[in-house]
Amino acid sequence: MVKPWGPGRDAIEKMIGDGELKKIAGYNADGTDLLESAVRAHASSVLLKVEDPRGAIILAYDAGRLACEALLAHQGLRARVDNGHHAIVFAAVTAQFGKRFSDIDLLRRRRNELEYPTHGVDKADDDEAQEAIVQTEQLLDAVSRLMPELAIWN
Numbered sequence: 001m002v003k004p005w006g007p008g009r010d011a012i013e014k015m016i017g018d019g020e021l022k023k024i025a026g027y028n029a030d031g032t033d034l035l036e037s038a039v040r041a042h043a044s045s046v047l048l049k050v051e052d053p054r055g056a057i058i059l060a061y062d063a064g065r066l067a068c069e070a071l072l073a074h075q076g077l078r079a080r081v082d083n084g085h086h087a088i089v090f091a092a093v094t095a096q097f098g099k100r101f102s103d104i105d106l107l108r109r110r111r112n113e114l115e116y117p118t119h120g121v122d123k124a125d126d127d128e129a130q131e132a133i134v135q136t137e138q139l140l141d142a143v144s145r146l147m148p149e150l151a152i153w154n
Contacts, residue, residue, distance in 0.1 A: 007095070007096055007097075007098070008092075008095035008096035008097070011091070011092070011095035011096075012077070012092060012095060012096065012153065015088065015091070015092055016077075019080060020079065020080055020088045020092075021072070021077050021078065021079055021080070021088065021092060022077070022078055022080065023076050023077060023153065024073065024076050024077065024078045025076060025152075028073065028078070029073060029074070029075075029076040029152060030073065030074065031069070031070030031071060031072070031073040031074035031147055032070070032074075032147075034066050034067070034069050034070035034073055035066070035067060035070040035140075035143060035144065035147065037066050038062075038063045038064070038065075038066035038067040038070060038140060038143075039063070039140060041059050041060075041062045041063035041066060042059070042060065042063035042133070042136050042137065042140060044059050045057075045059035045060040045063060045129070045132070045133055045136070046133055048129075049126050049129045049130060049133060050126050053124040053125050053126045053128060053129035054114050054123070054124040054129075056124075056126075056129035056132065056133065057107075057110065057111060057114060057124050057128060057129050057132045058111055058114060058115065060107070060129070060132035060133050060135070060136040061104075061107045061108060061110070061111040061132065061136075063136045063139075063140065064104040064107060064135070064136045064139050064140075065086055065089065065090075065104070065108070067136075067139055067140050067143040068089045068090060068092075068093045068101065068104060068139075068143070069089055070143060070147065071093050071096075071097070071143055071146060071147065071150070072089060072092060072093065074147050074150045075150050075151070075152060075153045076152040076153050077092070077153050079092070086108055087105065087108065090102070090104050090105045090108065091105075097142070097146060100138075100139075100142060101139070101142075103135055103139075104135070104136075104139060107132055107135060107136075110132075
């Protein structure tokens, strides 16, 4: 059953009007491939957890980002392609689907600290990696349940 848009509609319309989101069509308006990529990235993060916690966190983040992009693509939407587009993706899905998606933005910030350290190499441990993996797993589960209920944005 496809649900009509309610929550977040005004935010999405504003993002489209401001050029932060654009409408896409055809093959690109199917989030299935992006979700499959997210699942593979998540599986890779699990494998890296002990040997490379930093890499596992970065891959867990990538899995969450891809899953959120899959939600947008499945609605015929895509974030602009330039600086800050990841934050736009997370703002769009949080506006529509609620707080359960807001934690991915915290993981984005942690990923940025690991990728672009300001004081030498930023370390991560396997407990932190496990937390990121669990968070992403929950996100993937939510996205998998939401996608079949979505239709093209109008």
